[in-house]
Amino acid sequence: MSSKKVTPVQQLGEFGLIDRLTSGFKMKQESTLLGVGDDAAVIRYGEVCQVVTTDLLVEGIHFDLVYTPLRHLGYKAVVVNLSDVYAMNAAPRQITVSIAVSGKFSVEAIEQIYEGVKMACDRYGVDLIGGDTSASVTGLFITVTALGTARREELTLRSGAKVNNLICVTGDLGAAYMGLKVLEREKALHEQDPEIQPELKGYDYILERFLKPELRIDVLLALRGQDVVPTSMMDISDGLSSELLHICKQSKCGCQIYQDRIPIAEETARAASEFEMDPLIAALNGGEDYELLFTVPLSAHEKVKTIPGIHIIGNITDLKDHAVLVTQQGEVIRLEAQGWNAYRNR
Ligand code: ADP
């Protein structure tokens, strides 16, 4: 018997595991401009850079087919990848789609997934150029890889934020998470009593935000139109706190954001109050909004202010100032990837 040490995966967490698995790989190709650690990898071919990103969606982990229509699933699987391409300030061009399906799925069911894939391809102007198909013992797996292009000087990495930069987010936050909460609640009620039909009326906005996210090309185009290149950018897939911490870590800086500037839709706040939840928690820690988080130089303030859909929520600070939230009462709280604790050591 081997006495080798066995480490449970939970001990490292997702990001710790990725670090541990990938830190031993040194880049050998001159064309590899950026490897693991950003929204997408970057490969350079002369003037043009190619960005590549991939996401694996697993039934029961990333989606629940009880309340996720297959068409929406196909659509969202593509959109979440394109989101990572746009977050690099690149233009998506092609995708590949790979699926593994168990015996419970009919051809017609799989076709529905591809109707959604096609809708996303048409909506965002990308080509489906390949993939792979397999059987699976249980459940459904979908992997999408997205390819895009950008000129090097246009690329927006997570590592470019500078002290005094303004921190901006698009749209509003926490809506997708509240949409998910409503779907989970209705599922639980239906499971307890199959006579109860899901009551989803009045939740259109937050449900749509969860089931059918749309990407902020409008804001990217407006920034381009005003000649503003963000110093750093990423998409908000895991919640604002977690994403801000990524930018701070990779840009070696701190940040200060203000509670009263975090955009939360009325529908999100209303749903949160039904769950006796602070909507701020949904905005900070709920995921899947697929809005953009980016930083711009202070000199871009006037330009950014005029672009609809952009909210300036704070500023980048020195590394020693940590990542903090200033509450409406003026209390300073340290941001954490999950939840938040009173910030005492200042
Ligand atoms: P995102 O949330 O933007 O999709 P992830 O958190 O999934 O990004 O991944 C973070 C980084 O780690 C990315 O650069 C991704 O390519 C890389 N990565 C994730 N899993 C693996 C893996 N198993 N092997 C190599 N690289 C990985």
Ligand code: MG
């Ligand atoms: Mg991302």
